[in-house]
Amino acid sequence: MSRETALPPVESALHENILVLTLNNPPVNALSVEVRCALLAAIDSAADNPAVEALLLVGAERHFCGGADIREFGQTPQPPALPDVVKRIEDSAKPVVAAIQGVALGGGLEIALAAHYRVALSGARLGLPEVLLGLLPGAGGTQRLPRLIGAQAALELMLSGRQLNAEEALKLGLVDHVGEADQALIAGLAYSRQLLAKGGGVRRTRDAQALSEQETQRAAIEAARQQVAQKSRGLLSPQHIIQAVETALDHAFEDGLREERRLFLECLDSPQRTGLVHAFFAEREVLKAPETRAAMPRPLDQVGVVGGGTMGAGIAVAALDAGLLVTLIERDQPALARGCENIEKVYDALISKGRLSAAEKNATLERLSASTDYQTLDQADLVIEAVFEDMAAKQAVFAELDRVCKAGAVLASNTSYLDINLIADSLSRPSDVIGLHFFSPANIMKLLEIVVPDKVAPEVVATAFALAKKLRKVPVRAGVCDGFIGNRILAVYRQAADHMMEDGASPYQIDQALRDFGFPMGPFQVADLAGGDIGWATRQRKAATRDPRARYVQIADRLCERGWFGQKTGRGYYLYAQGPRSASQDPEVLAIIDTERARAGITPRVFSNPEILRRYMAAMINEGANVVHEGIALRPLDVDITFIHGYGFPRHRGGPLKYADQYGLPQVLADIREFAEEDPLFWTASPLLVQLVERGENFDSLNHSH
Structure with missing residues (x-):
């Protein structure tokens, strides 16, 4: 019997006077209709149980809760609605503690916000990423979060969709304590016991006072509105998030919830939401290619880059940032010096923006070696050619690679248009040749077209997808034609x-x-x-x-x-x-x-x-x-x-x-x-x-x- 069928969607276990409710819907304990029903029932039964003095919410295995169940996207909503579950948690007459490990995202964080106290384990990630799907937090997140941490911090979190770590969350006042234990259950029980010992009672987030300084809060809302007008012109959900937070400032909590619901439903019906949800699922689907299902990737630790121009330097930086060993090859010493300078410039720009330290730059560049001798590529697992867009020039490079590279090395061309089959056919090992079309600047642009020639081995294609994952690129499989897909x-x-x-x-x-x-x-x-x-x-x-x-x-x-x-x-x-x-x-x-x-x-x-x-x-x-x-x-x-x-x-x-x-x-x-x-x-x-x-x-x- 599988784990999913063996265990109830929410497990209840009494630890002395604390009722532990464990969300159990692997892998991220998403809030399916079964979980919502079971959670509501468990909280109701705890209210009438004199043995229960406090409730502790945890997630099974590695995560607290990843939010809505994506399998329910686009389906007719089934009761109970998440706002009703969240309200029932907050209304509990007995203290509710949420102990967060792994992720608490979207509806998962809204459940934690409804709890009266929050403990996070180091390594936890908290966020409200609904904006990325064209939505806004629809279970009280736009009303509780600003009341808890103020408009500025709440808007920054909701408008960016980014995830906070436990330490940042503590600093903002989003959580009350960062637990040292390696299990949410242990940390949560310890905190709950301390709370009961001190006589800590119910403390509802909706009563928090972070919005009380009206002028400061209004200025933060106005600043966010101007920023959204510039950066997210024409997007509905960022404007609606700001409107919901403004309602939290100006109106009673219940009125705010009603306005949040109205704005949420407007976003839900928007074609923008349809487009963003499509993009979200499509990004997962592009990772599935026939070759990635059929073959395992080859080892990938050492990478060679031939050509140190803008493109080659960007590719080298992307590989260095992924922790790989990189060898840069150029035709002569002056070109090699320019190539190394192009790479250094990228890191120097990050230092000048305060996003990198000189020590971090030096540590990264220790993994870079540079040479005019192709023989130094004899141990490379994969070599990417990034020279001028000319077939004769590229074939000359590949002839050298064919001569020096070890058996099984993947030989890739960063061509934008040219026929990879012609390159492959000029070598003694056409099955090792693939196209990797990076987009400029290659260390920033996410897209990587993986161009699949006729004779390539499936494991070479799988290796290209594995490289994309290491480089944090979005890979798209393309056939050979002039210009590929894009x-x-x-x-x-x-x-x-x-x-x-x-x-x-x-x-x-x-x-x-x-x-x-x-x-x-x-x-x-x-x-x-x-x-x-x-x-x-x-x-x-x-x-x-x-x-x-x-x-x-x-x-x-x-x-x-x-x-x-x-x-x-x-x-x-x-x-x-x-x-x-x-x-x-x-x-x-x-x-x-x-x-x-x-x-x-x-x-x-x-x-x-x-x-x-x-x-x-x-x-x-x-x-x-x-x-x-x-x-x-x-x-x-x-x-x-x-x-x-x-x-x-x-x-x-x-x-x-x-x-x-x-x-x-x-x-x-x-x-x-x-x-x-x-x-x-x-x-x-x-x-x-x-x-x-x-x-x-x-x-x-x-x-x-x-």
Whole structure:
């Protein structure tokens, strides 16, 4: 019989005069309907039991409570509702102590807040991360937490979704004591006995007085409101959290609970919540690839990086931060010195921001060695090539790696576009070759496209996923094609943006329309940041194979011919007179665009912002559908996660294909067919999109077929 069926959802055991209630729903004791029912019943029975003088809440095994049961997400709520359970705990006439080990998150922390006293073990993590799912704490968290620790600390915790450790929680007054024991039961019983010995009675969180200094609290709420307006523009749940805390300041507790419930239900019904929940589950699902189920990863302790430019240095930093031994290879001593300097710069910047000490930097760099001799890679478990995006250059590096690396070493290329199969086929060990496409800056950006060539061994793919975990990256499995998942789709929607620019929309209007949708930057700002020369080189590489019937907008080429490559040259689509942060519109660029329109025989027309968005998204969705249709992406959710973590797609919209489902696939197809009347070659509907519309299905229906 399994543990789950053998034990009740809440176990009751009387330890002398203290009733211990153990939440038992492994692995994190989530608050399923069974747990809620059992908890309510146990508290009610304790009220009538004269042998019970106090109650102690603990979690089975390693955790107190991880919050709501994610299996109930999207289901019709079953009574009792969590707010009712929480109220019953707080209303208990006998003292209730919560002893926290492991996590107390979301509803788990709200249960602890309803208890009259809180003990945490060292190593415990406490937080209210609902904002990350487009929600707010809905069981009194927005009302009890500010009353206990003040508006500023409560808002910081709820708006960031971050987790506090036990020591921070004690300092804030969120917990009363940090227990020394290694078990919550022991620490909780010891504290409860002390409490009873001192005559400590019921002390309800709703009566705590941290909000009494009205002016200070109001200033904190106003500061949070301004910060959210800047950082989380257009997001519903952060604004609602602030509103709920303001209600806690201005109204009686019961009124505050009613307002919290109203705001919670508004968030629950919001498409933002749907998008954020999709992203949450999709991030777990991308870790599942056929190869990770079929094979074990190879050992992974020593890593080589060939190339010390911006990309190679960022990859080396990511590997060093993960505790790996790193060897950097460059072609000559001056290049090697520059590479080491690029790595040091990253750590020096962290020191200047106070996020790292000089001693920590030195300790990290002890794991770095640098050389111009490939032979020093003979013990590396995995080597990542990060040289210039040129097939001949990359093949030359791989020939050296083939010669010096030990049997079983994984040989990876950080290419953005090139055919990994061609690299693999030039070696004596094609089964060891894989693509690892990092995004710049590689030590910060979360996305890692794992590009799977034809002949690769399954354990090499599994090793790449294991590396992603060590580096704290979000891995997405991609097939081989020009640009893989992200850059292939980017090339298409970027063309759609260029067409609109040539047809009459300014690059500045297009960028603004996409920022309004939720992207941090528009496509022309992104081009200036990445450097126009990279896209120019790609266009030149593809020129010979370009379909002569396809529309080709030359505006970007005109800028590159002038040496205007974006931020690094002080001008691109924008002018950067005072450095990278000082982008301003450039009349000369608008003049070049006018000249190009005249050359192409185009009479410019006016675009509305909604039309810009409609065309841009239709191009992105359509190519996303092609990528899934061809098996380059395993599932639609892989496209969504690629765009959320690599291309600034607004997380609350769930990714381009989730957005398409919410917008409606029949409408996407109708848009594409409308645009095809003027350019049928560019606007060819994806066969997958057509099939889904004919079957009355959506992209999400394909996420569960693997």
